[in-house]
Each structure stands twice: as structure tokens, then as C-alpha cells.
Amino acid sequence: MIGPLYPQGLLNPEYNLLIGFLIGIGFGFLLEAAGFTNTRKLAGVFYGYDATVIKVFFTAAVTALLGLFIMHNMGIIDVTLTFYPKTFWIATLIGGAIMGLGFIIGGFCPGTSLSAAATGKIDAWVFIGGVMLGIFGFIFTYESLWEKLRGMGKMGKVDIAQWLGIREGIFIFLFVLLSVASFYVFQKWQDAWKNKLSKEDIDELGL
Amino acid sequence: MKKLDKIIIGILLLGGFVSIFLNDMLPYPHIKGPEELVYAVNQEGRYISTDEVAKMIMEKDPSLLLIDIRSPQEYEKFTLEGAMNIPADSLMNPANRDYLDQDVYTTVLFSNGSSAADEAWLMLKSYGYEGNKVMKGGLNEWYRTILKPIKPADEELTAELEKQYLFRKGAQIYFTGAQIIGNSAPKKASKPSKPIVKRKKKEVSGGCG
Structure with missing residues (x-):
């Protein structure tokens, strides 16, 4: 666990490993459930016929970003204790x-x-x-x-917002806009592919 | 686009919009409320005596990191051997965090007396910076005890005090180059190059995706 419980000494290393183990099981389970163990799904990002990976990773990043930022401001979690x-x-x-x-x-x-x-x-x-x-x-x-x-x-250690000289909140908002725009573009791209592919191709690619 | 997609995107956009109005992420102050403050102030463990500091300098203890929190002008005039200068107003500068919040070195803050170093210590402590000590009495005490030690009067001379006095006499010779009898002006302390401190708190290294 990267933070914030472990660096504060609230967890001993054994529990830390145990939590890591449980999170790992959950992560692996969800990867399989989302179809990420299919090579065509990952390669699909590069060919443009499948945007799942992009969508999942951007959603995860944005959710974590917003969650941490808002909770830090509410006094729930000290982000400076996490690692980057x-x-x-x-x-x-x-x-x-x-x-x-x-x-x-x-x-x-x-x-x-x-x-x-x-x-x-x-x-x-x-x-x-x-x-x-x-x-x-x-x-x-x-x-x-x-x-x-x-x-x-x-x-x-670089913080992009500081590096650009803008407030962190503004940067986060821009990042959210960027990721939503990317969802939209990739979805369009994927739909265009689907119209081009035959039924057999779609089955073969696991879409 | 599916309905769920729209809901998720809506939530994310809302969160992003809320973020615009929130403050930048600064470290939380670690001392909350007057009780914790009083408790921190009363911790005598933060002090280190001039004798201990002198001993560590003379032994060239590699774990000692002396930090002069006075102004650069005062630092130029006189400071302790091997001390680096972080003026009180730049203590919270993130660039200095590597020196002031780590558990590799014994960091000793000092100023002319005790109070400025005490205040600095308290401020650092309130932001969760650990591993700092204050040289009790500051440079004034250093002058009284190490550079010009006073021989205790014979009637109150105990074995312990005599030992302490002899140590101080030895330290005086080390720091001032004084002969056993007679004094000379304090030798100008050598200006050190900045020690390379690697922050080694419980910082966990990150993994990959």
C-alpha cells in the first residue's frame, strides 16, 4: 500500500502485505472480468477497434484524482503522505x-x-x-x-500544475475534460470500425 | 452511448467542476488543538546540550547535521563547524524538506539563544517534520560553555563538574586553538559544502500498473 496508512505507521508490514494481497486478488479478478486478459482487447487500442482499455484506465485515473483531491480538501486524507x-x-x-x-x-x-x-x-x-x-x-x-x-x-518531483503555474483545481478540471473528450473520440472510432467489420471478424476479435 | 456511460461522465464532469473551486493540496498541520501544542512544547527531549554537540563535532560524528537558522549575514560572521544555513523564514521551503524531515541524521537547530530555534522546531513539528533537535541555549550558551568555560568554584567542585570542566577545556582547545593557559580569538569555522541528504522517511516506493 502506497499510502496513507502505511507511511504513518498505522499498519505493520504484515498487514500491509495482506492488504496488498487482497487488493491484488480483486484487481486480477476484475481484469479477467473486464476481458483484459484477452490479447485482442489490449492490441485493439492500438488498432483502434476497441477503446475499452483507454476508457477503463482514464476512468480509474480520473476517479482516483477527483477522490483524492476532494477528500484532501475535506480533511479526510493527507495526499502529501502518498507516494509519487x-x-x-x-x-x-x-x-x-x-x-x-x-x-x-x-x-x-x-x-x-x-x-x-x-x-x-x-x-x-x-x-x-x-x-x-x-x-x-x-x-x-x-x-x-x-x-x-x-x-x-x-x-x-514534478507536479504538472505547479510546473505550468496554474492552480491544481484548474488542472484537474482540464484533465477531466480531456479524458471525457478522449472517451468520445475513441467511441466514435470504435463505432466506425464496427460498421466496417463483418460479423465473423467481430466474433473473432471478441468485441 | 449507454445510459451508464452518461451517468459516469456526468459525475466525473461534476467532480472536475467542483475541483476548480478547491484549494491546492498542502500538507496538513499535524498538531491539532491546544492540548497537542502544549504537549509538544513540553517535550524536553527536543533539547541537546552544547556539550553533546561539541562532542559530536569533535568526534566527527557523521550523523550530525547542524542547521544555523539565523540570517545569512550572521552565518557568514560566525557559525559552528560544519553547520549549514537555513534562515528561519525559508524553513518551510519545500527544497529544504530533505534536511528537516528525515531520520538519517540528528538535525540540530540553533540560533543565538534558544527561543528562535524553539519556535522553528515547533513550526516544523506542527507540520509533521520529525527528527529535529534544538541546541539548548544556542550560540550564547556555546560561548559560555565551550569557547570560554568557567572553572567551577572550588567549594562546589564535584567529580562530575570537574570532568565536565575538563571536557570543556579540551573542547575549547579544539575549537579555538587556545593554549591551555590564555585565550585567543575563536577560529573561524570552516564553511561546509552542503551535505547530501537523502530523505529516508518511511517513504514507500511505488509499483507499476
């Missing part, structure tokens, strides 16, 4: 590109590959093998290849 990482924009950009490539080639994200492996999909097990190879490959070549890259574009 430092920004290294060049390293993140390159890492994001690699991850995106992995997404579209493999059809899983690290989380969904584990869920899919649990449902017995062989391609997911192969994907996890690839993840492991990547991790160990990174570890053993870290000093020679990656050490410099890792610190590139260092910006410290």
Missing part, C-alpha cells in the same frame, strides 16, 4: 516507448499477463518468460548500458 515518483523525462519517454512496443507485440501489459497466465493462456506464460528475460537482461547489462540513461532528463 521523481520524473526523469528522457528515461521515461524511452521506457514508455519500449513498453508500448511490448504491449502491441505481446498483447499484454505486465499485470494482465499474470492474470491471463492464471487463466491458463499459454501465450501469457511465454510473455512472462519474456518479461523475466528482459528483467535479468537489464540487471546484467545495467552498469554497461543503462546506468547513464536511467538518470537522463532529471526533473525531481
